[in-house]
Amino acid sequence: MERIKERVDLAKEVYSKTGYPIIIDTNFNELGNLSVNEELEITVTVNEFFQYYNDLFYEIPALGDTNSHRYLIETSKEYIGFEDNNKIIESLRKEITQLRRDLLQSQIEKAEALSGTDLGLDINSIDDVEINSDDYRQIVDSVSDVGDSPATNTTNTTIVSSSPANPTSTSTSGGY
Numbered sequence: 001m002e003r004i005k006e007r008v009d010l011a012k013e014v015y016s017k018t019g020y021p022i023i024i025d026t027n028f029n030e031l032g033n034l035s036v037n038e039e040l041e042i043t044v045t046v047n048e049f050f051q052y053y054n055d056l057f058y059e060i061p062a063l064g065d066t067n068s069h070r071y072l073i074e075t076s077k078e079y080i081g082f083e084d085n086n087k088i089i090e091s092l093r094k095e096i097t098q099l100r101r102d103l104l105q106s107q108i109e110k111a112e113a114l115s116g117t118d119l120g121l122d123i124n125s126i127d128d129v130e131i132n133s134d135d136y137r138q139i140v141d142s143v144s145d146v147g148d149s150p151a152t153n154t155t156n157t158t159i160v161s162s163s164p165a166n167p168t169s170t171s172t173s174g175g176y
Contacts, residue, residue: 104139 015023044052053060061068077083105123112119121139 060072063070065071101123108119108121108123
C-alpha cells in the first residue's frame with residue numbers, strides 16, 4: 001500500500017469585533033423569534049376563535065380524543081368544575097324521585113282507604129328506578145281513578161269554596 005501525499009491549504013478568515021456583527025447575522029431569525037407587533041398580529045382573540053369555531057362547526061368531528069366536540073366539552077367541563085354541578089343535579093333528582101315516591105305512596109293509601117281494597121301496588125319495587133314526570137303522572141292518575149270512582153266512593157264528601165266573594169258549602173252523600 002502506497003501513501004499518496006496531497007497538500008491541503010486551510011484558510012482562516014478573522015473578523016474584527018466591530019466588523020463581525022455587520023457581516024454575520026446575529027439575530028435568531030431562523031428560530032422563529034417574532035417582534036411584539038408580529039406576535040400581536042398572529043394572536044387569535046376570543047371573538048376570532050368563536051368565529052373560527054362557528055365557521056368550522058360542522059367540520060369538527062363529534063367524537064375523538066382530541067380536536068373534536070367531545071374534547072371541547074370534556075376540557076371545558078374540567079375547567080369550570082361541571083362535575084360539581086352534575087353531583088348537585090343528581091342529588092336533586094334523587095330527592096325529587098323520593099318525594100314523588102312518598103306522594104305516590106300516600107295517593108295509593110288514600111285510594112285503598114276510599115275503595116276498601118288492596119291495590120297491590122308496591123312502591124319499593126321501583127326503588128332503583130327513577131320515576132320520571134310522565135310515569136309519575138300516569139301512576140297518580142290511575143290511582144286517583146280508583147279512589148275517585150263513583151262505584152267505590154261511598155263516603156260523604158263536603159266541598160267548601162274558599163272564595164271570599166262566594167262562600168258556599170255543598171254536601172253530597174254516597175258518591176257524585
